[in-house]
Amino acid sequence: MSEATYDKDSIKNVVMVALGVCFVCAIIVSMAAVQLKPLQVANKELDRNKNILIAAGLFEPDVTQISEIDTLFEQFTVKVVDLQEKRFLTMTEVIDAGIDVKKYDQRKAAKDPSQSIELGQQRDIASISRRARYSVAYLLENDGQVDRIVLPVHGYGLWSTLYGFIALEGDGNTVAGITFYEQKETAGLGGEVDNPAWKGLWPGKLIYANDEVAFEVTKGPVDPKSSRAQYQVDGLSGATLTSRGVQNLIAFWMGEDGFGPILKNLQG
Ligand SMILES: Cc1cc2nc3c(=O)[nH]c(=O)nc-3n(C[C@H](O)[C@H](O)[C@H](O)COP(=O)(O)O)c2cc1C
DSSP states (O other), rough: OOOOOOOOTSHHHHHHHHHHHHHHHHHHHHHHHHHHHHHHHHHHHHHHHHHHHHHTTTTTTTOOOOOOOOOOTTTTEEEEEETTTEEOHHHHHHHHHHOOOTOHHHHHHHHOGGGEEEOHHHHHSOOOOEEEEEEEEEEEEEEEEEEEEEEEEEESSSSSEEEEEEEEEETTBBEEEEEEEEEETTTGGGGGOOOHHTTOOTTTOOOOOOOOOEEEEEEOOOOOSSSSSEEEEEETOOOOHHHHHHHHHHHHHHHHTHHHHHHHHHHH
């Protein structure tokens, strides 16, 4: 009687081994994804807090420890803005609306029709299509007075949506700082929105004149003799379209459909 020979290189064996390896790898990758998720969320939150501090001019470059960033960030009072009702929500309303300010994702909310509105061509100055009902504002307060307010802004440049924060002084009009933490414009052209030298041109500039958004990013350098110079920042050379995108996103978020009414209340 002939003994059946075992062929380890048979197609069946090769397929079985390949499937086995795939299965083990899939389990390892899934476990890593699940295990690393909290770390990813914490890093995202840390990065956001760091950018809010940068916009507000409170970030110290030698700060590297997470606990130091957390301590600096604790100076802010975090408030939810109802952009539809044009007011800050009370703590009870925040809880009733099911918002966890630490985890609230405005970008995700803007994609959900139950949490956002379609802007329509006329109102969509920043080319963002939809706007979430709720946003989050970060306030630096002193004796019950707002010293500085940091607000999230976003809008389309040439190739991408630029995400950033703008900080305003307590008058709700004077820029304290700006930062862009996510954009995919061309490095050296539109990507210069993230250049500290360019961002350094913003503090002290004014957003509103006679209750209207007057702020502009000019094409080329600002004429210091112009009566409008205090509302203007130099355009990025070779990147007029990104510059216009920045101007548009400021016009939108500082306007009626953005934080304009909230800022007017601060001014009042
Ligand atoms: C490869 C390439 C990348 C570009 N990237 C940008 C950009 O990121 N932002 C921008 O505004 N313009 C960019 N431009 C230039 C625009 O096409 C356009 O010419 C420019 O915005 C006009 O600005 P200017 O009037 O200051 O020259 C790029 C052009 C090329 C060829």
